[in-house]
Amino acid sequence: MNLNSRLNAIVLKIKKMGYSLTPQRLEIIKIISESKNHPSATDVYNKLKKLYPMVSLNTVYKNLSMLASLHEVKEIKIMQNSVHYDGDISLHGHAICEKCGKIIDVEIDEFDFKKKLIENYHIRNYGVEFYGLCDYCHKEESPAEIASHL
Numbered sequence: 410m411n412l413n414s415r416l417n418a419i420v421l422k423i424k425k426m427g428y429s430l431t432p433q434r435l436e437i438i439k440i441i442s443e444s445k446n447h448p449s450a451t452d453v454y455n456k457l458k459k460l461y462p463m464v465s466l467n468t469v470y471k472n473l474s475m476l477a478s479l480h481e482v483k484e485i486k487i488m489q490n491s492v493h494y495d496g497d498i499s500l501h502g503h504a505i506c507e508k509c510g511k512i513i514d515v516e517i518d519e520f521d522f523k524k525k526l527i528e529n530y531h532i533r534n535y536g537v538e539f540y541g542l543c544d545y546c547h548k549e550e551s552p553a554e555i556a557s558h559l
C-alpha cells in the first residue's frame with residue numbers, strides 16, 4: 410500500500426466514524442502516515458507547528474489517541490511512560506533500546522504469526538516489543554569487550 414492510499418484510507422475511516430476533518434487533523438494524519446521513525450507526540454507537534462503555529466501539543470495528543478483508537482496508528486510504549494506512534498500498521502514488531510529510546514522495526518512472519526492464533530479470531534490490535542540495547546548503546550556499555558576484539 411503506498412502512502413497516498415494509506416492517507417486516503419485513514420481519511421475515509423475518520424469521515425465514516427463521524428469525525429470532522431480539520432486542516433490540522435489532516436496534517437497530523439499526513440505527518441504520521443509519512444513518518445518512518447516512530448515519532449513521539451512532541452515530534453509530530455514540532456513538525457505541525459511550522460504550518461500551524463497556534464496548535465497545541467494537547468491537540469496533537471488527542472488526535473493521535475483518536476487515530477490509535479481507530480487502529481490506524483499504533484502506540485508504542487517505551488521507557489518512562491513515553492509513548493511513540495507508528496503510522497505503519499502493517500504486521501511488524503519493535504525492538505526498543507532501553508538506553509537511548511531508539512525504535513527499530515522487527516519483521517514478523519505473517520504465516521507463522523497467524524497459524525498460532527485461534528481460528529476465526531479477529532485481531533484488532535497487537536503489540537510485539539523487544540526491550541534491550543541497540544548496537545551503539547551496547548558498545549558504549551562494554552568498551553572493554555570491544556577493545557578485546559580489536
Ligand SMILES: [Zn+2]
Pocket residue numbers: 506507508509510511542543544545546547
Ligand atoms: Zn541505544
Ligand SMILES: [Zn+2]
Pocket residue numbers: 447495497501502503513514
Ligand atoms: Zn514500526
